[in-house]
Amino acid sequence: xxxxxxxxxxxxxxxxxxxxxxxxxxxxxxxxxxxxxxxxxxxxxxxxxxxxxxxxxxxxxxxxxxxxxxxxxxxxxxxxxxxxxxxxxxxxxxxxxxxxxxxxxxxxxxxxxxxxxxxxxxxxxxxxxxxxxxxxxxxxxxxxxxxxxxxxxxxxxxxxxxxxxxxxxxxxxxxxxxxxxxxxxxxxxxxxxxxxxxxxxxxxxxxxxxxxxxxxxxxxxxxxxxxxxxxxxxxxxxxxxxxxxxxxxxxxxxxxxxxxxxxxxxxxxxxxxxxxxxxxxxxxxxxxxxxxxxxxxxxxxxxxxxxxxxxxxxxxxxxxxxxxxxxxxxxxxxxxxxxxxxxxxxxxxxxxxxxxxxxx
Amino acid sequence: xxxxxxxxxxxxxxxxxxxxxxxxxxxxxxxxxxxxxxxxxxxxxxxxxxxxxxxxxxxxxxxxxxxxxxxxxxxxxxxxxxxxxxxxxxxxxxxxxxxxxxxxxxxxxxxxxxxxxxxxxxxxxxxxxxxxxxxxxxxxxxxxxxxxxxxxxxxxxxxxxxxxxxxxxxxxxxxxxxxxxxxxxxxxxxxxxxxxxxxxxxxxxxxxxxxxxxxxxxxxxxxxxxxxxxxxxxxxxxxxxxxxxxxxxxxxxxxxxxxxxxxxxxxxxxxxxxxxxxxxxxxxxxxxxxxxxxxxxxxxxxxxxxxxxxxxxxxxxxxxxxxxxxxxxxxxxxxxxxxxxxxxxxxxxxxxxxxxxxxx
Numbered sequence: 001x002x003x004x005x006x007x008x009x010x011x012x013x014x015x016x017x018x019x020x021x022x023x024x025x026x027x028x029x030x031x032x033x034x035x036x037x038x039x040x041x042x043x044x045x046x047x048x049x050x051x052x053x054x055x056x057x058x059x060x061x062x063x064x065x066x067x068x069x070x071x072x073x074x075x076x077x078x079x080x081x082x083x084x085x086x087x088x089x090x091x092x093x094x095x096x097x098x099x100x101x102x103x104x105x106x107x108x109x110x111x112x113x114x115x116x117x118x119x120x121x122x123x124x125x126x127x128x129x130x131x132x133x134x135x136x137x138x139x140x141x142x143x144x145x146x147x148x149x150x151x152x153x154x155x156x157x158x159x160x161x162x163x164x165x166x167x168x169x170x171x172x173x174x175x176x177x178x179x180x181x182x183x184x185x186x187x188x189x190x191x192x193x194x195x196x197x198x199x200x201x202x203x204x205x206x207x208x209x210x211x212x213x214x215x216x217x218x219x220x221x222x223x224x225x226x227x228x229x230x231x232x233x234x235x236x237x238x239x240x241x242x243x244x245x246x247x248x249x250x251x252x253x254x255x256x257x258x259x260x261x262x263x264x265x266x267x268x269x270x271x272x273x274x275x276x277x278x279x280x281x282x283x284x285x286x287x288x289x290x291x292x293x294x295x296x297x298x299x300x301x302x303x304x305x306x307x308x309x310x311x312x313x314x315x316x317x318x319x320x321x322x323x324x325x326x327x328x329x330x331x332x333x334x335x336x337x338x339x340x341x342x343x344x345x346x347x348x349x350x351x352x353x354x355x356x357x358x359x360x
Numbered sequence: 361x362x363x364x365x366x367x368x369x370x371x372x373x374x375x376x377x378x379x380x381x382x383x384x385x386x387x388x389x390x391x392x393x394x395x396x397x398x399x400x401x402x403x404x405x406x407x408x409x410x411x412x413x414x415x416x417x418x419x420x421x422x423x424x425x426x427x428x429x430x431x432x433x434x435x436x437x438x439x440x441x442x443x444x445x446x447x448x449x450x451x452x453x454x455x456x457x458x459x460x461x462x463x464x465x466x467x468x469x470x471x472x473x474x475x476x477x478x479x480x481x482x483x484x485x486x487x488x489x490x491x492x493x494x495x496x497x498x499x500x501x502x503x504x505x506x507x508x509x510x511x512x513x514x515x516x517x518x519x520x521x522x523x524x525x526x527x528x529x530x531x532x533x534x535x536x537x538x539x540x541x542x543x544x545x546x547x548x549x550x551x552x553x554x555x556x557x558x559x560x561x562x563x564x565x566x567x568x569x570x571x572x573x574x575x576x577x578x579x580x581x582x583x584x585x586x587x588x589x590x591x592x593x594x595x596x597x598x599x600x601x602x603x604x605x606x607x608x609x610x611x612x613x614x615x616x617x618x619x620x621x622x623x624x625x626x627x628x629x630x631x632x633x634x635x636x637x638x639x640x641x642x643x644x645x646x647x648x649x650x651x652x653x654x655x656x657x658x659x660x661x662x663x664x665x666x667x668x669x670x671x672x673x674x675x676x677x678x679x680x681x682x683x684x685x686x687x688x689x690x691x692x693x694x695x696x697x698x699x700x701x702x703x704x705x706x707x708x709x710x711x712x713x714x715x716x717x718x719x720x
Contacts, residue, residue: 089509149449
C-alpha cells in the first residue's frame with residue numbers, strides 16, 4: 001500500500017493506494033466513530049463491493065447503513081441528493097456520522113456534497129471505484145450536482161478525511177470507462193509532466209489491457225500531480241485552473257450532446273485535442289507535439305473528433321462554463337507538452353480553432 | 361453608523377449598524393465588483409426596500425438583478441433555493457457575482473446557502489430587515505434550508521463579506537415579529553450578560569414601542585455578544601452551542617406545531633422558559649431568577665406556555681435536533697442569569713421538567 005498526503009493545513013488528508021484495500025479492516029479502524037457509518041453507492045457498484053466494505057466497517061464495531069442511488073450522470077441531481085438526506089435523517093444520522101462514498105465520480109460528487117451540507121457538514125471518506133474518480137475527482141474536494149442549466153453548477157469545496165483507492169476495483173470497469181479515466185491521466189502529463197506523458201505513450205497497450213502495476217503507476221502519479229496543484233490553490237483562484245485543460249471545450253460537448261451521451265473523459269479527450277489546436281493557433285505548441293498528443297489520446301481509444309455544430313451553439317455552451325468571468329472565458333492552453341497556462345482568447349481565434357478542429 | 365467586526369481570520373467581516381444605510385451609496389461602493397449584483401428578497405420586503413438598495417448599487421455602476429421569492433418559513437425549501445440558482449444561471453452570474461440578501465432570517469439563510477453553493481461559492485452581503493435577523497441569524501455564517509424531516513438540516517457554514525443593518529427597516533415590522541426578535545435578545549442577556557438582561561428589563565416598554573435608540577442598543581449588544589461567541593467557535597464544536605439556549609425545546613415546539621404556526625422567536629421564548637425550569641431542576645438557577653426571566657419574556661409579549669403534547673411527541677421532536685449525538689441530546693442550561701453551560705440530562709429529569717412547565 002502506498003500513502004500520499006494532500007497538504008491543506010487542518011484539512012489535510014491521506015490517500016491510500018493498493019490492492020484489496022476494501023478488505024483491510026485495520027485500515028478502516030481509524031474511521032470508526034461513536035456514530036453510524038453510511039455507505040452511499042449506486043445500483044451497479046453495490047452488488048460488486050458494498051458487502052466487503054460493510055464487513056470491514058462492521059469488524060470495527062460500526063453500525064452500517066446503505067444508501068443506494070440509481071447509476072449515471074443523469075441522476076446527479078437535487079432529487080437524488082435529497083434521497084441521501086432523507087436516508088440520513090430516517091436513520092437519525094447525527095453530526096458524528098461518516099459517509100463512505102463508494103463508486104465513481106458521480107457518487108463521490110453527490111455523497112461529498114451531501115456530507116458538506118448535511119447538518120452543515122459531516123465527515124466523509126472517498127472510495128473511488130472507477131479510474132476517472134481514482135485519478136481525478138476523488139482528490140481535491142470538489143463536490144456538487146448538476147443544474148438543468150449547467151453541469152456542476154451547485155456544490156461545495158469540501159475535503160474528505162481520506163481517499164481509499166482499491167486498484168482491483170478497476171478490473172470490473174468497462175473498457176469505455178477505463179479509457180475515459182485515462183483521458184484525465186493524459187491531461188496530468190500534458191499540463192505538468194512531459195516525462196509522465198512519455199511513460200503513458202510507452203505503456204498505452206498495457207494500460208488498455210488493465211495491467212494493474214501500470215494502472216497503479218498512473219493512479220499514484222495522477223494523485224501526486226493533482227494533490228500538489230490542489231495544495232497550492234484549493235479554491236481555484238490560480239494554478240488549479242490548469243486542471244481544466246480540455247474541459248472548456250469538453251463541457252460544451254458534454255452539455256451539447258445531453259448529459260450522459262459522451263462520458264466525461266471522452267469529452268475531455270476530445271476537448272484536449274481542440275485545446276491543443278488552440279495552443280498551436282496561439283503559436284505555443286508545435287504542430288508535431290499537438291499531433292503526438294492527439295495520437296496518444298487516440299491510442300487510448302478516446303475520441304478526438306468533435307461533434308459538428310453551429311458556432312453559436314459551441315460558444316453559448318462554453319460561456320456557461322464556471323471558469324467564465326463577465327462573459328470572458330479563460331482558456332487553459334499548453335506552452336509546450338508538460339506546461340500549461342491560463343489565457344484569454346479572442347472569439348475569432350476560438351472560432352478558427354473550432355474550424356480547424358472540424359467542430360464547426 | 362457603528363461598525364463592529366467579526367474576527368474569523370481570513371473570513372473576518374464588518375457589521376455596519378445605523379439608520380438609512382440602504383441609501384448610503386458610499387457604503388455600498390466597497391461591494392462594487394466587475395460582475396453583476398443580485399438582490400435576493402421576498403414579495404413582502406421587495407416593495408418596501410428593494411428600490412433603495414438597487415439605487416445605491418446602481419450609483420456604483422453595478423448591473424442589478426432581482427430574484428424575488430415567496431415569503432415565509434414554509435418556502436425555506438429546496439424548490440425555492442432552486443429558483444435562486446435558476447435566476448443566477450439565466451442571468452449568466454459568474455464567480456465574481458455578489459448576492460445581497462435583503463430580508464429576514466429565511467431570506468438570509470437561503471440566499472447565504474445559495475451563495476455558498478453556486479459555483480461552489482460566491483460572495484454575499486447580509487442586509488437583514490427584521491429584528492430576529494439583525495440580532496441573530498445574519499451574523500455567524502449559518503445558512504441553510506429545511507428538509508421535510510427537520511428544520512435547517514441542509515446547509516453550510518458560510519460567512520458573508522459584510523452585514524449591513526438599517527435600523528429603520530424595523531419600523532415596518534409587525535409587532536409579533538418585533539417580539540420574536542426580542543426573544544433572541546433576551547437569550548443573549550441570559551447566556552452571556554446579566555447587566556444587559558437588567559437593561560432589557562428596564563427598557564422593555566420602549567422596545568415594545570419601536571424606540572429606535574433602544575433598538576440600536578439591543579442590536580449592537582446582540583451582535584457584539586454573538587460575534588464574540590462565533591469568533592471563538594465558528595463551527596459549533598464548543599461554546600457556540602450556548603446560543604442554542606431555549607432552542608432544543610423551541611425547535612420541538614416549532615416542528616410539532618408545523619413550520620410557520622409559531623414564529624421561531626416565539627418558540628424560542630417558550631423554549632427558554634422550559635430550559636430555565638430545567639436549570640432549576642438541575643439545582644443551578646434559583647426559582648426567583650427563573651421567574652424573573654419568564655416575566656421578562658412575557659413583558660415582551662412572547663408566549664411562555666408550551667403546547668401540551670404526549671411525552672413521546674416532545675422527546676421524538678427533540679431527538680431530531682442537530683445538537684443530538686448518538687441519540688443523546690445536549691441541553692443548554694443556565695448556571696445563573698448571564699452564564700450558560702452545556703449539559704447532558706437524563707430523560708427522567710427532562711420529563712419532570714416538561715411536567716412542571718405544563719407541556720405534558
